[in-house]
Amino acid sequence: MEAMTAKSHILLGQTLSFDGDPFNDPGAPRHETRGAVVVEDGVITSTGPADTIQRPAGAQVHDYGEKLITAGFIDAHMHYPQTAMIASWGKRLIDWLNDYTFPEEARFGDRAYAQEIAARYFDLALAHGTTTSVSYATIHPESVDAYFTEAQRRGLRALTGKTCMDRNAPDDLRDTAQSAYDDSKALLETWHGRDRLGYVITPRFSPTSTPEQLEALGALWAEHTDCLMQTHISEQVEEIAWVHDLFPTARDYLDTYEAHGLLGTRALYGHAIHLTEREEARIKEVGAGLVHCPTSNTFIGSGLFETARLKSAGHRVGLATDTGGGSSFSMLRTMAAAYELSQLRGTALHPSQLMWLATCGSADVLHLRDKIGNLAPGMEADLVVLDLHSTAAIAQRAARANDIWEAVFPTIMMGDDRAISAVWVGGRPCLD
Structure with a gap:
């Protein structure tokens, strides 16, 4: 795993998290078109719009552009x-x-x-x-x-x-x-x-x-x-x-x-x-x-x-x-x-x-929902960054998307390891 000196990181990109179960509440998903995830000592400390998030001094910034950051x-x-x-x-x-x-x-x-x-x-x-x-x-x-x-x-x-x-x-x-x-x-x-x-x-x-x-x-x-x-x-x-x-x-x-x-x-x-x-x-x-x-x-x-x-x-x-x-x-x-x-x-x-x-x-x-599976303060920083344009077939469909779900669905249906742009484990990148 890559050694890094910084203990604080800011990941920028689209972000996807959940306030509840979308099977019960269609309003549970939370999507930011330009979001931020702040990671300190392997734990997510804050998430939200990139232009309003409090940024720790000395944090290393990782800008993933329009790619989607979600829980691993x-x-x-x-x-x-x-x-x-x-x-x-x-x-x-x-x-x-x-x-x-x-x-x-x-x-x-x-x-x-x-x-x-x-x-x-x-x-x-x-x-x-x-x-x-x-x-x-x-x-x-x-x-x-x-x-x-x-x-x-x-x-x-x-x-x-x-x-x-x-x-x-x-x-x-x-x-x-x-x-x-x-x-x-x-x-x-x-x-x-x-x-x-x-x-x-x-x-x-x-x-x-x-x-x-x-x-x-x-x-x-x-x-x-x-x-x-x-x-x-x-x-x-x-x-x-x-x-x-x-x-x-x-x-x-x-x-x-x-x-x-x-x-x-x-x-x-x-x-x-x-x-x-x-x-x-x-x-x-x-x-x-x-x-x-x-x-x-x-x-x-x-x-x-x-x-x-x-x-x-x-x-x-x-x-x-x-x-x-x-x-x-x-x-x-x-x-x-x-x-x-x-x-x-x-x-x-x-x-x-x-x-x-x-x-x-x-x-x-797994009785681990207080530790993994979501982008939220206090969660362990296991993250995946998805390229929603990873292949020509996916990109041409995603280009016609009217919302985040039309953009994500082609990657779900046609995506593979080429869609995995970065992976973070315990607040450290192991694939980036």
């Missing part, structure tokens, strides 16, 4: 060990896991390989404007250490946990109920709350954990209630049928977690496409987070997440790439896919809602 993107569900096998052809979920995922994840007991892929993942994520990632690791403690070590070196806010599996996985990827508890606890005690890092208790999903392992991880979560817990739920109909066969006395898929202490407000449930009425009601009741993974849902053929309906019903929803089941490291492409899937459900998500999902919405499900 937050990827709320991904698998960094699958970085090298992204875009593997043509499988349904269970086949895809067996043919591609498990063989690759078996390599992560090699600390050097885990470190190589962790560095590659963060290079790719930052190049696409993602400043916070929530990842599954593998069963190997080395995979957790590699991810956190690399994130810490870069000053990133990052979260992960050892992925626990004690059945229905290859021999070299299975642990036990006791080792899952012991390894997770040791890693949690080493990494959780260290610098900008957070540990996430991580059963992969019910089919790969015995009731005994789910019970052990539920007990660990009860002992460390400030941690998040992440898992998968109701991604594909075949998976749901498999869960029913494995847990014949459970009321539904969610009950396989609920019965073992793995339902709570700090839970993150990835996919959640085919939830029953009872599951939706219980998740809403406890305030758990749902994480929408649209490029993965289309790539693996899982189904259509109902973003607008679930938000209208009061659910907390974040957005994620789900790499490598997801087919892109880009949260811009992920927003575009969320728009396309919502269209198939009969609702056109507004550009402000898409940008909110990738920033404030994801921060909310």
Whole structure:
């Protein structure tokens, strides 16, 4: 990361922030055509019109012209060990896991390989404007250490946990109920709350954990209630049928977690496409987070997440790439896919809602909305600067825009890493 002597910085350009949730309040977005973000010691101290903002003496000025400054993107569900096998052809979920995922994840007991892929993942994520990632690791403690070590070196806010599996996985990827508890606890005690890092208790999903392992991880979560817990739920109909066969006395898929202490407000449930009425009601009741993974849902053929309906019903929803089941490291492409899937459900998500999902919405499900995801005083200065004219196709459409949303939408739909003009992490530029 680039060394800089100045502790105070002023970023100038268009700015986008949120005073609330645009799904509930269309007036929540705040756009300045010539705005400023003041950063001191890694924290945003003020935002507003550039001509009225109080400028600290000696601050270094970074003028981005007409480019758009917003909070860095937050990827709320991904698998960094699958970085090298992204875009593997043509499988349904269970086949895809067996043919591609498990063989690759078996390599992560090699600390050097885990470190190589962790560095590659963060290079790719930052190049696409993602400043916070929530990842599954593998069963190997080395995979957790590699991810956190690399994130810490870069000053990133990052979260992960050892992925626990004690059945229905290859021999070299299975642990036990006791080792899952012991390894997770040791890693949690080493990494959780260290610098900008957070540990996430991580059963992969019910089919790969015995009731005994789910019970052990539920007990660990009860002992460390400030941690998040992440898992998968109701991604594909075949998976749901498999869960029913494995847990014949459970009321539904969610009950396989609920019965073992793995339902709570700090839970993150990835996919959640085919939830029953009872599951939706219980998740809403406890305030758990749902994480929408649209490029993965289309790539693996899982189904259509109902973003607008679930938000209208009061659910907390974040957005994620789900790499490598997801087919892109880009949260811009992920927003575009969320728009396309919502269209198939009969609702056109507004550009402000898409940008909110990738920033404030994801921060909310991570219980980090007081730290990241918005341009506001007191927030950590993780920022992305978007070039709204990054390609000829985007530029010619943006030139006809009548407002900021017509200018932003072409970048959401057609943008990629070329649209990422600058990235700031903890108040320092790492891509500029």
